[in-house]
Amino acid sequence: MKRHLAERELTPEGPRRGAIKSDARPRRTVTVNLAESPLAWLHARGHLPTRLLDAGEALRADYERSALPANITMRWDPVRVKSTGDRGLAPSEKQIAARQRFDGAIRAAGKGLEDILWRVVCAGEALPEAEKSLGWPARSGKLVLAIALERVADYYQIT
Structure with missing residues (x-):
């Protein structure tokens, strides 16, 4: 399998797509293999547009x-006392906002489509396995x- 390596900036929520912005404090980056995602695999072969x-x-x-x-055993995330970023939201508020966006996107997809979205996009299941398990x-x-x-x-207003 061909590797498609890209640099992603690490944020408190995890790797972020896009360009790395300069800031007063040093940013940490990670190299990720985009070909590991089923969506990236479909995109790399021309089966899925960038949008x-x-x-x-x-x-x-x-x-x-x-x-x-699911969390494995223990969270090793550093405890933050002061909120930084995302409009001044506390970490728990960011988590709630992300859950609301996720639920809204799943609702926007419509009945019967949430299974394929969850399996391929969220769980990282390959498309043939998702088709087989869904019958x-x-x-x-x-x-x-x-x-x-x-x-x-359309829900995320991506053009």
């Missing part, structure tokens, strides 16, 4: 920021996923 990739990444980011994924015919998931991501892109 839909961005919509999926926004949904996944809100899913992770809302702390919906769908082979190669039908790509079309359904594209429809769901179009609605999510």
